[in-house]
Structure formats: structure tokens, C-alpha cells
Amino acid sequence: MADTVKIESDTNEASDTTTSFAGxxxxxxxxxxxxxxxxxxxxxxxxxxxxVAQATxxxxxxxxxxxxxxxxxxxLEESQHSHTKKxxxxxxxxxxxxxxxxxxxxxxxxxxxxxxxxxTTDN
Amino acid sequence: xxxxxxxxxxxxxxQKILTEIxxxxxxxxxxxxxxxxxxxxxxxxxxxxxxNDIAEQELKKTISTDHVISALHNLGFDHYIPILExxxxxxxxxxxxxxxxxxxxxxxxxxxEEELLAKQQELFKASRERLQK
Numbered sequence: 001m002a003d004t005v006k007i008e009s010d011t012n013e014a015s016d017t018t019t020s021f022a023g024x025x026x027x028x029x030x031x032x033x034x035x036x037x038x039x040x041x042x043x044x045x046x047x048x049x050x051x052v053a054q055a056t057x058x059x060x061x062x063x064x065x066x067x068x069x070x071x072x073x074x075x076l077e078e079s080q081h082s083h084t085k086k087x088x089x090x091x092x093x094x095x096x097x098x099x100x101x102x103x104x105x106x107x108x109x110x111x112x113x114x115x116x117x118x119x120t121t122d123n
Numbered sequence: 124x125x126x127x128x129x130x131x132x133x134x135x136x137x138q139k140i141l142t143e144i145x146x147x148x149x150x151x152x153x154x155x156x157x158x159x160x161x162x163x164x165x166x167x168x169x170x171x172x173x174x175n176d177i178a179e180q181e182l183k184k185t186i187s188t189d190h191v192i193s194a195l196h197n198l199g200f201d202h203y204i205p206i207l208e209x210x211x212x213x214x215x216x217x218x219x220x221x222x223x224x225x226x227x228x229x230x231x232x233x234x235x236e237e238e239l240l241a242k243q244q245e246l247f248k249a250s251r252e253r254l255q256k
Contacts, residue, residue, distance in 0.1 A: 021202045026144035032136055042164060043171035043186075045130055050175070051185040055214050059188045060170055062210050063195060066203045067166045069144055071159060076149060085149040092155050096162070101199050104169055105162040112154040112161075119154075 023070030030069070034061040071095065071102065089113050132160055170194050 040057035043049050072087070074095040079087045093109035096102040137160055141151060151159065171186075173194035178186045188211050195203055232239060 024206070027206070030140055030143050032139040032143060034132060034136060038132060039167060042130060042132075042167045046168060046171050046175070048175055049171050049186070053185050053187045055188050055211060056174075056186050056191055058214060059191050059207055059211060060167060060174075062207055063170060063191070063200070063203055064163050064166050065140070066206065067200070068140070068159065068163050071162060072141065072144060072151075075151075075155070076145065079149070087149065087151045087155050089152065089154045089158050092158055102162075104198075105165050108161045108165065109158050112158040115157075116152065116154040 021070070022073050023066050023068075026069035026073050027066050030065060034064060036061055039064070074099065089116055132163055134160070137163075169198060173197055 036057040039061045040052060043052060043057065043060060071092070075087045075092045078091040078095050079085070082091070084091075089109050089112045093113065096105055096109060134156075137156065141156070145151075170191060174186045174190040177190045177193050177197075178184070181190075183190070188207075192204055192207060192211075195201070195207070234242070
């Protein structure tokens, strides 16, 4: 992860030469994007957040997409270790706990793990 | 969660993206998908808060893409930055092309604003007459 991040002044499209990281391949495959209006609304659901520039929600949207790809890609790897094709909350949690960059969402998974457990006991 | 219900990311979009990035034979459990959505929302929120703080420090009222990029740097997502800068650049180019197109249409007509206005009135008049017939 501590690869040197090159910032090329003349970045054009198709700069596959820049450092690769988890989620990048997925991001390149992606054709669907988050609606920027929704991203903007979510950003502004924080009362302190005021005006945002026109391109800001677009960029934040792309950043979330990168983040999501990284998370999914690692969770997929994790579930391949346990030979399951369905990615579980447990796999997702393991990925989040073992990567420092995801530490702001460590407690998100817990309630979904409980929900999953309840569902199985209900049936 | 109840107040977040109406303000979430669209499930259909998430599902579509997941099918695009996952290999054919794998998927997420229902709970994992919900957890993933919540993680994404949290990500948007921390980026929004951090960029807002940076904008405030610079005494700016509007959060620009530069603020977002500095926020990502502060939050330790430096590796996303080159790709996002590339994206910002392509956005800028698109905007430039659009602007050029708009401009050229006006320039191409070779008329002044008054002449164009007169022309428009003429057209209005013509169509009004056509309607009255």
C-alpha cells in the first residue's frame, strides 16, 4: 500500500502505468456510476456542509466507487480462501478489520452480522 | 437508520456495479450488501466533513475538487488521488468542448445580438400568423 504514488503532471487517459492497488481493476471495468445528485444530497446531509462546486459530487462519487471496489475485491479474495462464492458480512468485516484504511467503518458490520444470525435462527 | 432510509445510495445502481466488478459466479449476501452500502455512505460522510473543514480553513464557502483531493490525502487515501485528478482533468476538457460549441454557434451566425433578436421576433410573428390561419 505504501507504494510511491506518482503524480504525473501530464496525466492523460489510459495511464495504466501508475501504481495499481486493490479496486483499480474493478474500477476500470465499471460502466455504471453513482448519481451525483444523490452523492451531493448525502454530502449535504451533514449540516455543516454548505455549497459544493459542480464537479465536487462527481469526484466524491468516483472516490466512493474506488473505495467500494477495493472493499469488494478484498472481500472476494477473503471468501475465496474459505471456498465460498457468496461474500458474507463476516468476510467483509475481516477485510475491514485487517486494513488500516478502512478503520472508520469497523463497527458497521456488527449489526448486519447479528441480523444474519437472527435470520438463520428464525428459519 | 430510519432517517437514513430515504437518503441512501440507490440499490439498483449498487447491484449493477457489483455485477460489473464481480466474477460471474460470485455475489454478496443480502446483509453484506447492506453493510457495503452503509460503508459507502460513511465514506461519503467523512470525505464531506473533511473537505468542508479544509474549505473552511481556506475561508472558502464552496467545496471544490481540490478540497476533496486534500481531504482524501488527509484521510490516507492517497492512492486514489492520481485517478481522481485524471478524472477532474477529463471533466474540465469536456466542459471546454461544450463551451466552445456554444460559443461557435453564436459566432457562426455572424450576427449581432440585436440582429438575432429581430430575427427571432420575425420567426415568432410568422408562426403566429400561421396559427391564425
